[in-house]
Amino acid sequence: MNRGRSRFLLSVLAFGYAFLYIPLISVMVYSFNDSRLATVWGGFSTRWYGELLRNEQVLDAALLSLRIAVLAATLATVFGTMAGLALSRFGRFRGRTLFSGMITSPLVMPEVITGLSLLLLFVSLQQLIGWPGQRGFMTITIAHTTFAMAYVTVIIQSRLSGMDQSLEEAAMDLGGKPFRVVFDITLPLIAPAMIAGWLLAFTLSLDDLVIASFVSGPGGSTLPMVIFSKVKLGVTPDINALATLIMVFVSTGVIIAWYAARRVQRQTEKNMQAAAKQ
């Protein structure tokens, strides 16, 4: 490789990663700033963490967000796995084109449109059948399930299409019922993809501000909604502390997952090599 070119690539990479990480690091550093003014360094302190943990509004919102995220991620994983199986294992069926279109569209739909359309649906339903009586936990969960299941489906589909079908075919040839084959063979094989899908759906749900703002009602404030209403007014030290906690928590989780996935992958490669030798 040309030396001038690799020097250029190195500097772009350095700039790119600095661009991605400097803002995050700066928030972390300033979360330990004693001064209430977010821009003046007033010495090291952890007082904002203490204030954060005493802030009931933030804690309530965090709890609501977690409850929504767990339920929405679980529903999205169930529906997404079903949709993924249907699209990559059931061949052609009536309405398949519409189905796959509806699966992938939420991935690229601007959030404002998804949010507005779902709110209008809930309002119309309420007029027609009186449900949902109150917007909040239930409506946000439905909205999050709908857009997160698209992501889960894509993950499941790509895992299924990259997977060798010989095990399933062998089981089928040996007289296994398709129903049992899916439960005993396919699902265990795609379990890692289902876990990845659940985690992604969980994160997407925890993150969402725009869609939740549309479909929520009075009293149903998720954590991003509370954060947004605070940061609209500017930088605040307790949000710095909250952001730091979230970033540390998420990064630890992602790094552990990455490390585990890499070990599994290496083990599989080793096993495959060993099998090939025999």
Next chain:
Amino acid sequence: MVIAGTESTRDTLWQRFTIAIPYIWLLVFFLAPFAIILKISTADPIIGLPPFTSMFDDDGSFVATVDSFKFLLTDKLYGITYLRSVLMAASATVLCLLLGFPMAYGIARSSPATRSILLLLIILPFWISFLLRVYAWMGLLNNYGVINNFLMWLGVIDEPFRIMYTDLAIYIGLVYSYLPFMILPLYATLERMDLDLVDAALDLGARPSQAFRDITWPLARPGVIAGCLLVFIPAMGEYVIPYLLGGPESLLIGRVLFDEFFVNRDWPLASSVAIVLLMLLVVPIVFLQRSQAKDAEGGA
């Protein structure tokens, strides 16, 4: 296909059930809402609950008006806002490409061990809250934020350089937030590319720019297209970034839609804004789905 011909009735039933559940869910919670947006966009705004007129008259006859659309087309403000949104999203896409392409190339060309760490570092911000990542820039870009303090400390400038609440801040926010969406598909195609082709061209006397134009770029095109669309489409409807980093005068369509709905409570107009935005995005969305379908077939 695995499942053909031999299945018992119970198994077909079970398959139908597997298809039907997500299908019905999407029909109700994804497709039906669009029909409702369409319906409400043709209503008149009124003061009341819900704040729009019914689609049917008292005698049951169908009523629809295109007043909201007419208003959108005749009011200059909306035209300018749509145009500004397209331009800003397109410029942010180009900036992401300019930064993302060499980064993706550098990652694809590094050793396998480094590569997986570099990739992890690209994906990691994606898992961290979008809102908090935009918020992080508020602390940097403020008049007395980290960047200005640093520049003043260096003596480069004497008084704060105004970045916050300008278009520049919006661009920074857009590029920052959507850069991973550009890098990942680019990386996927560049990683599959045969580097020997470039080396062969260089050995045969091609200038690096020539090799790039004739080999790297054409081979990377599917990734470039996917990356650009993945940045452009969400950037068009962006609400949080212009709200937090842009000034009150920096009108972008996502924010206008939000305000039309929540502040002015003009639901028919907000629905029309959404429909026009969707029409602007239909072409890139269909294009993206085509290219991804092609990619999925090619990859399988």
